[in-house]
Amino acid sequence: MKIIDAHMHFSKAIPSFAPMAERVGHLYTEEHLQAEFARLNIERAVVMGNGSIRPECHQYPDFLRYCIGLDNKVMEALPDAHILDLLEQNLQRESCVGIKLYPGYNHVYVGDARFFPLYELAAQYDKPVAIHTGSTANGMGFLKYCHPLTVDEAAAQFPKTRFVMCHFGNPWLPDAAAVLEKNANVFADLSGLLEGLFDLDELFEENSGYFSLLRTWLGYAGGYEKVIYGTDWPLVNMEQYIHFMQCLIPEKHHEKVFYQTAKHVYHL
Template identity: 70%
Template sequence: MKIIDAHIHFCPGIESFRMLAEQAGHRYTEEHLQAEFSRLGIEYAVVMGNRAPDEDIPVCPGFLHYCVGLDSGWEQLDEQRLAELVEQHLRRPDCVGIKLYPGYRHRYVGDRRYAPLYELAAQYDKPVAIHTGATAGGMGLLKYAHPLTVDEAAAQFPQTRFVLCHFGNPWLTDAAAVMEKNENVFADLSGLLEGRVDMDTLFQENEGYFSLLRTWMGYAGGYEKLMYGTDWPLVNLEQYIAFIARLVPECWHDKVFYETAKQVYSL
C-alpha cells in the first residue's frame, strides 16, 4: 500500500520535537525519517511549518514537502509584506500550502488578515491547512480552533481548499458537518494518538470514542475527503498506520492513505 503522510512536523533545533520522537521510538533526524518512510512504504510527507514566513524556508529532501507556517512572529508584519513572503513560498514547488494555527495565535479563521492569503492559495491552487480541535498546553484558546469557524471562510472563498487538521478532534460532529456542507473542505486524521500504545488495550478501553470516530468519519460519504496524517514526531509511524487501518474500512484505504492527499496537496 502506498502512503502519503499529510501532516508531520520536522523542524530541526526544536528540542521538544526531539524528545517526542524518542518517546515514540524514533530519532529526530532526516536519515532516520527517510529510512522509516522507505521501510513503511511512505512516499511523501507534508511538513507543517512552525516558524514565521520570513524564516521558514526549509531545504526539503525529495520525500518531504511543506506548508508555510503562520505559527509565530508574523503578526508584526504589515499585510502587504506578509502576502509577499507567503507568495514567495507558494511559488516554490516544494511548498504545497499554508498552515494556520488560530488557536495558538488567538485569531479566528475568518480574521481579515487571513483573507489575502486565502486568495493567494486559490491563485496557486494550494490548500490552507488549519489546526482545529484541542490545543497543546494552556496558552491555546479553543474557541479559535473550533472546526465550525472554518465554515465561514470556506463559504467566502469557495475556490480555496481548506484542510481541518486533526479532524477537529474532539468536535467530530462539527468537523463532519463542515466537510459535508463545503465541497472545498477536507480533513486529516493526524494527532489522534500520542507516543507508543498497546493497540488492543487502546481499542478496548476507548470503544465508545472510536465508535463515534468511525461514525463521523463516514458521515455523508466522508471517507473520500479524509487523509492519513500522523503529527509525527508525536506518534510511532508504524503503529499509526495500523491504527488508521483499523479505523477505516479497507475499501477506503487507497483514498485515505494516498489518493486524497495526492489530490489536495497536488503531490
C-alpha cells in the same frame, strides 16, 4: 499500499522534537526518516512549517514537502505587504504545497479579514490552507478560535480555496463532519488523534465508545472521500499509527485515505 503522511513536523529549529521522537522509538534525523519511509512504503510527507516564513529557511529532502506556517509574529503583522510577498515566494516553490494556520495558539478567528489575502493567494496558486482545529497541546491556547465550525465561515466566503481541517476537529467530531459535508472545498486530516506509544488491542477495548463515534462521523462526512491520513509525527510511532488507522478505517477506503486524497489536495 502506498502512503502519504499529510501532517508531520520536522524542524531542527525546535529542539523539543528530538526527545519526542526518541520517546516513540524514532530518531529525529533525515537519514532515519528516509529509512522508515522506505520500510513502511511512505512515498512522501507534508511538513507543517514552523518558524520563519522566509523561503530559504525551509530546505527539506526531496521526499518531504511543506506548508508555510504563520506564527504569532507574522499574524500581528498581517496584512503587511512584505509578509504577503514572502508568503507568495513560498507558494511559488514546488516544495511548498500550502499554508498552515494555528488558530487557538494564535488568538484570531480564521474568518478574520486579515486572512483574506492569504486565501486569495492560496486559490491563485491552487494550494490548500491547512488549519489547526480541535484541542490545543497546551493550556495557553483558546479553544473558541480552533473550533471546526469556524472553518465554515472561511470556506463559504472563499469557495475557490481548498481548506484542510487538521485533526478532524477532535473532539468536536459532529461539528467537523458537518463542515466537511456542507463545503465541497473542505477536507480533513486524521493527524494527532493519539500520542505516544500504545497497545492497539487495549486501546480499542478501553476507548470503544469514542472510536465508534469517530467511525460514525467519518462516514457521515462523505464516505471517507475527503479524509486524509496524517500522523503529527514525532508525537507517535509511524508504524503504530498506520496500524491504528488500518483498524479504524474500513479497508475499502484505505487507498483513498492513505494516499489518493492527499495526492489530490496537496498536488503531490
